[in-house]
Amino acid sequence: MSKKVVLAYSGGLDTSICIPILKEEYGCDEVITVAVDVGQPKEEVIQAEEKARKISDRHYTLDVREEFVRDYIFPLIKANGDYEGYVMGTSIARPLIAKKVVEIANKEGATALAHGCTGKGNDQLRFEAVFRLTDMDVFAPMRDMNLTREWEIEYAKQHNIPVSVTSSKPWSIDENIWSRSIEGGKLEEPGYIPPEEIYQWTVSPENAPDGQILEIGFKDGVPVSLDGKEIDSVELIEQLNRIAGSHGVGRTDMIEDRVLGLKARENYEHPAATVLLTAHRDLEKLVLTRAELKFKAMVDAEWSELAYFGLVDEPLYSDLNAFIDRTQERVAGTVTVKLYKGSVMILARTSPYALYSEELVSFDSATIDQKDSEGFAKYHGFQARLYRKFVENI
Numbered sequence: 450m451s452k453k454v455v456l457a458y459s460g461g462l463d464t465s466i467c468i469p470i471l472k473e474e475y476g477c478d479e480v481i482t483v484a485v486d487v488g489q490p491k492e493e494v495i496q497a498e499e500k501a502r503k504i505s506d507r508h509y510t511l512d513v514r515e516e517f518v519r520d521y522i523f524p525l526i527k528a529n530g531d532y533e534g535y536v537m538g539t540s541i542a543r544p545l546i547a548k549k550v551v552e553i554a555n556k557e558g559a560t561a562l563a564h565g566c567t568g569k570g571n572d573q574l575r576f577e578a579v580f581r582l583t584d585m586d587v588f589a590p591m592r593d594m595n596l597t598r599e600w601e602i603e604y605a606k607q608h609n610i611p612v613s614v615t616s617s618k619p620w621s622i623d624e625n626i627w628s629r630s631i632e633g634g635k636l637e638e639p640g641y642i643p644p645e646e647i648y649q650w651t652v653s654p655e656n657a658p659d660g661q662i663l664e665i666g667f668k669d670g671v672p673v674s675l676d677g678k679e680i681d682s683v684e685l686i687e688q689l690n691r692i693a694g695s696h697g698v699g700r701t702d703m704i705e706d707r708v709l710g711l712k713a714r715e716n717y718e719h720p721a722a723t724v725l726l727t728a729h730r731d732l733e734k735l736v737l738t739r740a741e742l743k744f745k746a747m748v749d750a751e752w753s754e755l756a757y758f759g760l761v762d763e764p765l766y767s768d769l770n771a772f773i774d775r776t777q778e779r780v781a782g783t784v785t786v787k788l789y790k791g792s793v794m795i796l797a798r799t800s801p802y803a804l805y806s807e808e809l810v811s812f813d814s815a816t817i818d819q820k821d822s823e824g825f826a827k828y829h830g831f832q833a834r835l836y837r838k839f840v841e842n843i
């Protein structure tokens with residue numbers, strides 16, 4: 450039986466040389482490539498397709514942006530997804546890319562799956578958590594072979610693989626509709642101040658124009674409109690990336706603890722994510738009870754760790770989603786924000802489910818009989834009094 454492998458393909462140098470390597474070193478007869486469009490630049494997807502047509506045996510390009518937003522980004526917004534302050538982007542896209550590769554492998558009757566991740570990062574784990582749900586072989590040539598850049602370029606030339614000038618880029622970039630990650634090269638030194646050129650989605654806050662006010666509409670915990678106009682989910686995120694990016698909103702420079710324990714310096718851009726997560730958190734405070742907010746913060750933290758680890762098939766992940774979804778039924782309304790030179794300020798919020806009554810909180814209202822509070826106030830901190838009286842001086 451011929452050995453058919455399906456490779457997650459980006460069009461870059463690493464995944465391109467994986468094609469001949471899978472044949473020469475892993476004995477594969479046929480290498481099928483899959484490029485998954487999760488919102489990386491269109492030219493990249495087109496270039497990957499053109500390149501693959503020359504060097505792989507068959508190629509698929511799949512535009513999954515809608516599914517990515519609906520099934521991965523929206524649950525993240527509802528969970529206030531955040532890992533150590535990192536706005537998760539790469540981590541939530543990998544499981545979907547892996548799932549699509551598996552779907553093609555099943556359709557093609559392949560016996561193996563492959564990815565181009567190295568052995569240092571998180572992505573190998575995220576791919577394999579999904580790949581290994583099948584009984585197919587899993588190949589990771591980049592991890593097995595530990596290659597140098599020079600060797601790769603030489604090998605590519607020998608195998609007629611076009612090497613673009615961009616393969617000598619100083620940074621490693623991973624991009625999807627939700628975030629852009631820049632890492633590697635000199636950025637690996639935590640003490641190195643990154644040059645402005647690493648940023649593409651955001652202007653430098655000091656060069657941003659005067660502020661802009663925006664109203665975001667939410668329903669069931671997810672954004673549905675901008676300035677009162679309902680828009681499609683993919684379009685909403687793309688528009689918001691442009692608008693908030695033009696105000697310098699959504700840059701992160703952080704030290705991140707990778708799953709394996711390595712600490713890494715990471716730079717990110719995520720304008721829409723910053724605005725939507727800030728607005729969503731604010732709206733939750735208006736509609737959820739104190740007990741719900743306190744408990745949900747723990748659920749959100751668990752959710753975020755599973756999502757960062759790429760463990761979306763762990764049963765706990767869907768258990769947590771069930772709880773979160775239930776709370777989000779009331780997260781509806783509008784949040785008005787001001788984008789100003791790199792910051793997002795909340796200006797106002799409204800909701801039909803608000804647990805807030807102006808009448809109750811107001812100083813002039815008579816709805817709460819203040820005398821009723823006397824007994825409550827008397828016994829507030831009661832145990833501290835017991836301690837002081839009977840225990841402190843023993």
Ligand code: ARG
Pocket residue numbers: 538539540571572621622623630631632705715
């Ligand atoms: N550190 C991030 C993560 O684990 C981003 C990795 C993205 N890779 C890249 N080549 N920039 O999700």
